Amino acid sequence: MTAAQIRFLTLSRREVNRFMKIKKQTIGAPLLETFLYISVFGAALGSRIDKLHGIDYVVFVIPGLIMMAWAINAFSNNASSILQQKFQGAIQDQLSSPASPLELLLAFSLGGFMRGLVVAVLTFIAASILVDLPVDHILILLPGLFLVGFFFAQLGVLIGVRAEQFDDVAIAQTFVLQPLIFLGGVFYSASLLPEPFQTLTHFNPVYYMIALVRYGFLGYSEANVALSLLFLTLATAALFAFNLRLFSRGYKLRA
């Protein structure tokens, strides 16, 4: 293994190791949260709700929940990890190493991405045991979910780098991220909304992410799948390029 490979592996291992050391909080809690959503919205309320576009309500919400779990965990892991390391000053150890801005950015991104992946896979396995969850278009589902995970991992890195206190991360998550995800149609079909909310939903980027993932699982989509995938790819690439520029300039990382 080359020195660069050892370096990247170690930088990434540190990020994965961090959340694995506190897995009750980083894996257990989000899993419980997702199951509570499935229980309340799926099992309890779902039995009183008609099928949506011919799909049982509980099955309809699960793809959105899986996407939400990946997104929120990818985001919050990276934002918290970077901010904590900035607070402790421990991030200086990585910053004063020979690691390039690209290596640092990818390694910091990977932590949240992996945590989101673990929670999403466990949710998928458990949901598959509870209900009959189809996977209709795996070739759309996998890139879709990976892009969503990577996009929110990047967003977490961005907020973590910019944040100066833990409030900054909490505010971004509570007042921006969660409303966008909830109003993006995790728990309902946007077509059921009255105007102007139905139109407004189309301006929410998360709507297209949910539509994409739902299509991958259920074969049903309210949005144009190809355009959604293209949009998500472009948005992820743009955010990654933006973060890489910040890392190269040392923005809020190097004095």
Added chain:
Amino acid sequence: MSDRALHIENLGKRYPTGVEALRDVSLDVEGGEFFGLLGPNGAGKSTLIHCATGLAQPTSGTIRVFGHDAIGDYGEARQLVGLAPQEINLDWFLTVEETLDYHAGYFGMPKRERRERARELIETFSLTEKRDERTRTLSGGMKRRLVLARALMHKPRLLILDEPTAGVDIELRLELWHYVRRINDEGTTILLTTHYIEEAEQLCDKIAFINEGQIVAQGSSAELSATYGVTGLEDAYLTLVGRKELSRSVIQELAS
């Protein structure tokens, strides 16, 4: 590879707040030297060190570490530098052994070599019993020892110690002195910043005074005393900071 461990030329650093921390600083540390950097709080010592290790970005000037441009060729330059910073900056999530292992990994050291090196340093710095403990459970002295061990993990040719003995007890201070003197004898170049005049006198071959972001004088302890027309390094320092009245000789005179 140049034998000059650190070559700093016309280095300037202005923070976004407008504070000019370094002004046209030029400094050379020869390979194998034990070099001291003395100056009052806020003089620019840590900023200079941060510029040399990539933690701060200079606004102007050049820095070379054994001939490698610390900005353009930062990978090679940083590989050769070990930094023990002034503030304890250990990762709370890691154990003592992991702290050392991860650090060496960041510098590309293979696993087997990392294990051996970590074992050796854990023993040297008397951290064996704490090797599996998380860093936040360590005492202040242990944390200080671990920070130094971490800086040495990747076998740097230039070791930068930013006030390594600030706030440590006398035994640990002397222990650290013995250790850094030994590794200097073995060939590692050392750049030390300190507030303790005695520390600089005991350890350093050459000392530079830094004040208000500028190197104002440099030389051996005797040369600096001669420059300021006083009898010792402490008086030279007090003259530099404009507090000659605090000189022990003045106080002794007053007492008698």
